[in-house]
Amino acid sequence: MTSIISRRRLLVAGAAAAAGIASTAAHGEANPHAGHNMGAAVEPDFTRDIDPDAAKAFVMPEVRASKDGVLETQLRASFGPVTVDGQAKVARTFESSYPAPTLRAKPGDTLKIKLINDLDEVTNLHTHGLHVSPSGNSDNVFLEVEPGTSFDFEIKIPADHPPGTYWYHPHVHGKTYSHVSGGMAGALIIEGGLDELDGIKGLTEQTLVFQSVEFDETGTIVPADNQDIHRQTRTVNGQINPTINIKPGEIQRWRLVNATPETFILLGLEGHALYQIAKDGNALNRTRRTDQLLIEPGRRADVLIKGHQFTGAYELRQLLWLGSERQFEPDGLLATIVVDGEPVVGQVVPQDLIPLSENLSGLTVDRTREIRFDVKRGDGPTQFLIDGQMVDMSRVDQTVPLGAFEEWTIYNDSGEWHPFHIHVNDFQVVKVNGETVDVVSWEDTRGLPPFGSITIRHRFLDFTGKYVYHCHLLFHEDHGMMGVVEVVA
Numbered sequence: 001m002t003s004i005i006s007r008r009r010l011l012v013a014g015a016a017a018a019a020g021i022a023s024t025a026a027h028g029e030a031n032p033h034a035g036h037n038m039g040a041a042v043e044p045d046f047t048r049d050i051d052p053d054a055a056k057a058f059v060m061p062e063v064r065a066s067k068d069g070v071l072e073t074q075l076r077a078s079f080g081p082v083t084v085d086g087q088a089k090v091a092r093t094f095e096s097s098y099p100a101p102t103l104r105a106k107p108g109d110t111l112k113i114k115l116i117n118d119l120d121e122v123t124n125l126h127t128h129g130l131h132v133s134p135s136g137n138s139d140n141v142f143l144e145v146e147p148g149t150s151f152d153f154e155i156k157i158p159a160d161h162p163p164g165t166y167w168y169h170p171h172v173h174g175k176t177y178s179h180v181s182g183g184m185a186g187a188l189i190i191e192g193g194l195d196e197l198d199g200i201k202g203l204t205e206q207t208l209v210f211q212s213v214e215f216d217e218t219g220t221i222v223p224a225d226n227q228d229i230h231r232q233t234r235t236v237n238g239q240i241n242p243t244i245n246i247k248p249g250e251i252q253r254w255r256l257v258n259a260t261p262e263t264f265i266l267l268g269l270e271g272h273a274l275y276q277i278a279k280d281g282n283a284l285n286r287t288r289r290t291d292q293l294l295i296e297p298g299r300r301a302d303v304l305i306k307g308h309q310f311t312g313a314y315e316l317r318q319l320l321w322l323g324s325e326r327q328f329e330p331d332g333l334l335a336t337i338v339v340d341g342e343p344v345v346g347q348v349v350p351q352d353l354i355p356l357s358e359n360l361s362g363l364t365v366d367r368t369r370e371i372r373f374d375v376k377r378g379d380g381p382t383q384f385l386i387d388g389q390m391v392d393m394s395r396v397d398q399t400v401p402l403g404a405f406e407e408w409t410i411y412n413d414s415g416e417w418h419p420f421h422i423h424v425n426d427f428q429v430v431k432v433n434g435e436t437v438d439v440v441s442w443e444d445t446r447g448l449p450p451f452g453s454i455t456i457r458h459r460f461l462d463f464t465g466k467y468v469y470h471c472h473l474l475f476h477e478d479h480g481m482m483g484v485v486e487v488v489a
């Protein structure tokens, strides 16, 4: 095919240019390959063929940004036709879009969101990771918007809110898996912070919303309780294996959102390091270089990627993850990164980022609590429990005074991972399995190791009211693995 050949020539030409650059740096006795073919138009073996006709240009979700301090928009929930990877499907979406639109706001802004419920069942809205009021018409997961009605959410983002990558999705107990896997999930970006940092400011930014759902043979989403995680279709921004372009030497900032209902994504990009700069919307104090990054369901990570000096196609993969005796994720292709074009010279990955606002380790806490996650399997239905009971949304499990500073040790008495998530107030992990760990950032979602524990510290600031902590494997959450905390004045 001509298209492949022309593309191939383009890649070869690019590789020759890159090899020329490399030869200047690599000349010297220490390098046994120095001089080997340097400067010659040699085609690197690792370069894959990319058929430009087959390559799918990476598509960003629609962006809805705040203006003059307000983001006024609507989210219409419906069950109906939607395009997923160019195919006609039937899903449960906001705004007939899979994923939902990306919302962008600034600290101090107000989100005024009209949720129109055209589903045949109740739904609601949760702003995952935001430090906002959990009451009234704010981030209130106790609300149920009835079918055929609408509800005006008003979520005031504090002026000192940490800028970063968050997300939103419905959070009605018992329906969360169905709604989130069905497609009702989108990125929520609070601007500022790292965006303004030298070395990050002005970089090309990509938002990658990972979703996973099972479609039946008619292309309709399978009811939540019947979905098999390993039959699900994995997409990035609703695309299967899209092509993401980057230039040699170019640094891009990627916002990664694990919006899957229960998939642990161990992310790796062939030939490229992942330079992590933020976790759950919170900037790290220093860049963390890694080859593999585990992103639990519900978690976000911001990373910098530097395009390889050799042009070609590289695979962004979900790597084999053997989490526990019951949990695994097979290796799979998520996207193809095409390094191509004029090399960019002089871009450097910044090392120092934003200092931690406060390190909670070593301080005296007001109170400690122990919380136990467990799974009981027997003759009847499997039970997903916290402190021996299933959630009751009308019960309060933890009462905390406003302003309290607490240490919670969350034990996992089961043999599988559970991503622990709490609303409204982020935490710092100070111990894993009883061993002290360095605090690197604030977080809102962290895996509980099988038969292990995490010890977290958190302050209950600014907002009274009831909200929840739970397992972010949404099947577990919907089947009881959730508790209610009430912050009282």
Ligand SMILES: [Cu+2]
Pocket: 417, 418, 419, 471, 472, 473, 476, 477, 481
């Ligand atoms: Cu769980």
